[in-house]
Amino acid sequence: MENLIALLIAAPLLGAAVLLVGGRRLDAVGHWLGTLLAATSFVIGLVLFADLLGKDAEDRTLTQHLFSWIPVEGFQADVAFQLDQLSMTFVLLITGVGSLIHLYSIGYMEHDERRRRFFGYLNLFLAAMLLLVLADNYLLLYVGWEGVGLASYLLIGFWQHKPSAATAAKKAFLVNRVGDMGLSIAIMLMFTTFGTFAFGPLLGTHEEPGLAGGASEATLNGIALMLLLAACGKSAQVPLQSWLGDAMEGPTPVSALIHAATMVTAGVYLIVRSAAIFNLAPDAQLVVTIVGAVTLLFGAIVGCAKDDIKKALAGSTMSQIGYMVLAAGLGPIGYVFAIMHLVTHGFFKAGLFLGAGSVMHGMNDEVDMRKYGGLRKYMPVTFITFGLGYLAIIGFPGLSGFFSKDKIIEAAFAKGGTEGWILGGCALLGAAITAYYMTRVMLMTFFGEERWKNQPTRSPQAPSAEPAAAYGGDAAAGHGAAATAEPHPHESPKSMTIPMIVLAFGSVFAGGFFSIGDRFLHWLEPVTGHSHGDSPVSALTVTLATMVVLVIGVAVAYAQYGRRPVPVVAPRGSLLTRAARRDLLQDDFNHVVLVRGGEHLTRSLVYVDHTLVDGVVNGTAASVGGLSGRMRKLQNGYARSYAVSMFGGVAILIAATLLMRAV
Amino acid sequence: MSTAVVHSLWTTAADPISKIGAPKIEYAQLAPTLIVVGAAVVGILVEAFVPRRSRYYAQLFLSVVALVAAFAAVVALAADGYGTTKAHIAAMGAIAVDGPALFLQGTILLSALVGLFTFAERRLDPEAHGSRVDSFAAQAASVPGSDSEKAAVKAGFTTTEVFPLLLFAVAGMLVFPAANDLLTLFIALEVFSLPLYLLCALARRKRLLSQEAAVKYFLLGSFASAFTLFGIALLYGYAGSVSYATIAQVVDGTVTNVSPALADTMGNDVLLLIGAAMIVMGLLFKVGAVPFHMWTPDVYQGAPTPVTGFMAAATKVAAFGALLRILYVVLPGLRWDWRPVMWGVAVVTMLGGAIVAITQTDIKRLLAYSSIAHAGFILAGVIATTPDGVSSVLFYLAAYSFVTIGAFAVVTLVRDAGGEATHLSKWAGLGRRSPLVAAVFAVFLLAFAGIPLTSGFAGKFAVFKAAAEGGAAPLVVVGVISSAIAAFFYIRVIVLMFFSEPRPEGPTVAVPSPLTMTTIGVGVAVTLVLGVAPQYFLDLASQAGVFVR
Secondary structure (H helix, E strand, O other), rough: OHHHHHHHHHHHHHHHHHHHHHHHOOOOOHHHHHHHHHHHHHHHHHHHHHHOOOHHHHHHHHEEEEEEEEEOOOOEEEEEEEOOOOHHHHHHHHHHHHHHHHHHHHHHHHOOHHHHHHHHHHHHHHHHHHHHEEEEEHHHHHHHHHHHHHHHHHHHHHOOOOHHHHHHHHHHHHHHHHHHHHHHHHHHHHHHOOOOOOOHHEEEEOOOOOOOHHHHHHHHHHHHHHHHHHHHHHHHOOOOOOOHHHHOOOHHHHHHHHHHHHHHHHHHHHHHHHHHHOOOOOHHHHHHHHHHHHHHHHHHHHHHHOOEEHHHHHHHHHHHHHHHHHHHHHHHHHHHHHHHHHHHHHHHHHHHHHHHHHHHHHHOOOOOOOOOOOHHOOHHHHHHHHHHHHHHHHHHOOOHHHHHHHHHHHHHOOOHHHHHHHHHHHHHHHHHHHHHHHHHHHHHHOOOOOOOOOOOOOOOOOOOOHHHHHHHHHHHOOOOHHOOOOOOOOOOOOOHHHHHHHHHHHHHHHHHHHHHHHHHHHHHHHHHOOOOOOOOOOOOHHHHHHHHHHHHHHHHHHHHHHHHOOOOOOOOOOOOOHHHOOOOHHHHHHHHHHHHHHHHHHHHHHHHHHHHHHHHHHHHHHHHHHHHHHHHHHHOHHHHHHHHHHHHHHHHHHHHHHHHHHH | OOOHHHHHHHHHHHHHHHHHHOOOOOOOOOOOHHHHHHHHHHHHHHHOOOOHHHHHHHHHHHHHHHHHHHHHHHHHHOOOOOOOOOOOOOOOOOEOOOOOOHHHHHHHHHHHHHHHHHHOOOOOOOOOOOOOOOOOOOOOOOOOHEEEEEHHHHHOOOOOOOOHHHHHHHHHHHHHHHHHHHHHHHHHHHHHHHHHHHOOOOOOOOOHHHHHHHHHHHHHHHHHHHHHHHHHHHHHHOOOEEEHHHHHHHOOOOOOOOOOHHHOOOOOOOHHHHHHHHHHHHHHHHOOOOOOOHHHHHHHHHOOOHHHHHHHHHHHHHHHHHHHHHHHHOOHHHHHHHHHHHHHHHHHHHHOOOHHHOOEEEEEHHHHHHHHHHHHHHHHHHHHHHHHHHHHHHHHHHHHHHHHHHHHHHHHHEOOOOEEEEEEHHHHHHHHHHHHHHHHHHHHOOOOOOOOOOHHHHHHHHHHHHHHHHHHHHHHHHHHHHHHHHHHHHHHHHHHHHOOOOOOOOEEEOOOHHHHHHHHHHHHHHHHHHHHHHHHHHHHHHHOOOOOO
């Protein structure tokens, strides 16, 4: 059975290889091939899942040793996989949502000339992401980590003819490099401290920590903080959050799969997987919770101000991952809920993004919500699925988000002490803001007057000068050159709506399914461990408080966007609004501190290089040259002076030899 | 003096003359040398009896056969274990047959063989009155510019005597590193020096420069030989013997007396130190170490380029071999005296060669100074006084010989109306006109500079490693600094060849016969093989690194 693990990765990897190497002759079938291989992987995942379920809770770990990668004395790196409950959860999420999004992309990318390549990249992403979650050591995990980074880069910049997309891809890559550096340093620290980076010996089990238990707290804090840095980069957490908004330049299925459901949650996986290290590094854990709390508010605030539907959702993603990171930072109280929220979020956020893509598909690729309005009549399926996703994310009772988010808020309070109150307060506040901004998105898109009428849209992302049909995709799927004409909203084709419907089911039922009877807790507990903590407030109080803030958030949004008409041109707004529109000045901060700082640093280094280093080098060269010019004059061509020099030489030689004996 | 010794002296003196037996000579073990000497003698007979038009082919054939046969003999001896387990001293204590000797003899024979091909090259110079000519004077005895010279050129004469001269030189060089007593050492020194003096004078073009070089070489060489001979006399006075082993024993104090006639001077350390310094000076002169290097640029420049290449490679191998044996076999007990002095010599040699080379404008002089700097690098390995030191020097010498011969062979190709165009300015833009030749030369220059993946790097690394492990780390620092300085002028030539505009009246690259092509090809191949996969040869050198005592 464990031999199937490699096949999980092999199927999409084969797809990537065939599609990328195969060339144009595969254009006609490439998308089906890619989808088929993704589904194959999903089916294998289901088989393995059934196998795991058939075992005892403590024995649900399969390992497969493929080959020895770097067998050097004292440095053993293996290509080996470990499938436990945590990995299994990710495998199903990745391949399940992945397959649906493959299916969706068939319709969405129909008019794109490079659709085959797109599917190749998607398959590559699946393979890398599966490698990341299946690796049984940090070095192999790092390979997957870099692989998803590459796939993300390729897919954000998929429409590379758009400078904004190319820039966004580059930005994502660069910011991720900072995080990757953290991961590589963490791995090096592990190796120097423990002599291994394999999960088994290093981490042990949640009851019996492995080698990690033997290190000093300072070392563990160092490793944990470096891992956190890696997580921040990949999961767009403050301070490495700036790339995610721009990453929305990629095709919408990419945003749904990579930048909402799976890849951006890799940081959460990393922290939960490294629980044994974090549990022993309380300082680092505190930092993790702070990062999570700050990001969940940061993302939520940014999400409130964005008029671009995808960027509003991106802010929301950042914020929801903030919840997960917060939960993961809480230790055994929160690990299970971090992963549970991760899975439910995977469903409803992917569904929301697909819904957004569907809206854009019907609206000439317009992304500005101020130019939407009243679309519920024209796109009923999109409206309903999007609406269910909306209810799930704000935590409407009974839907997925309600269960998972509520648990995180409870866990935050259960942390205890002042920290617990602050973190719990932040999480509650975040829930209110979530309700607000999601209601805003909902109202601006599907309700209110039809602001797009008599209002030719012009996508900021696809200038009309661009021959839109030639590039297809978001630019004009199905609408050709009508980029500047008044849009004719319509429902999307079946290949797009079916995945949305499936995901909507997940958004509605997954949370309840997981929570009732604590199924998910029992499933994951053998890997991560669990403790209930010591909550100062009862679970019921938390739930009620969550409901109250939810209602407040929705009410405020309704008051602002439901009862009053939405202006087509955004009003100037308060200082906070304007800052939030600029992503709370993150790019300005990066520009002033990092870019300017870096420029000054390089300039001063160049100055030092030119004056000091070159001065020394040139000076040395000049003096050696001068010496050479003087010394060659000794070579005057007269045999007699040569003989004198030899005579002098032998005299010195003899004198020196005798002198050596004398002293 | 104990009574027993007195008694033995008495009885020895009273022995009848008839008891002196015939010396025991192990001819088979001396075969490499004997073959070459024999071929040289036959070569003289060829000059006397074979018609002029056939001499070239006869001599070339004879020389090639002799060198190949001698090399085969060396390989056979080595395969028979004479380099390791069966190493011993042959010919009544005169010649050592051991690892270093065989390794160096093999190196000398191979470099002589590829050097011989450049001697025999007859396609580079334009035909003189219908006959193909080589790099050597039509008639050595004719005064440059005289009528007799013109007549000799017109008659199509060539100096085929260069082949036996070469063989004689090679024979001397074979004995030099194997010599196990001081007299044999001196004889070998003269046997290989005299033919070289002659060969230096035989250039076809620029004959005055060539003759001047020969005279200088001869004068200074004789001067150095005189010092060596004086040193030998002093050492004999010190030890009462010219045998390496006996001198070493006297130095160590294990033998206190050998001959009553020398009772006054025996064991006088002043004699030992002065004598040793003088012998070492003679060897340093041959390897071209500062301050005994001044002949090198003039002679390298003036001598016919094939001779320069052969001399630069083979002389250095032979002389370093002899130096190693003197220092490791005769004077190991004295190393606390000679090591600091040799440190000084190595430092000034490395730095002096590298620094003065920077301002050279003639390619042959440049290579001459480069060879001085390399002598310094090799000295660093000699000073290590460890088995690794010996083997690293052996490897370095083998690597260096092929690079040197190859580089000088390329120099013979770049020509203008006046013969070889050795001025550096004429090499500008050579890479555009003759990319292949320039690329090959660039490989040699990179090897000289010690760039990885060339034999120069492997050799330099081995030598510096041995020196550092032998406690000479500061020397390695100086060596690396010198290498950096030296890299400048090597790379400058590459820049000149590839990144400068060709001069309109620049030289042309002559198309050589397969002979020179072989030389250059072997040079490149050895340079790359020793650079990419040096381990086998390093192991070989390390097996051969033990002197017989």
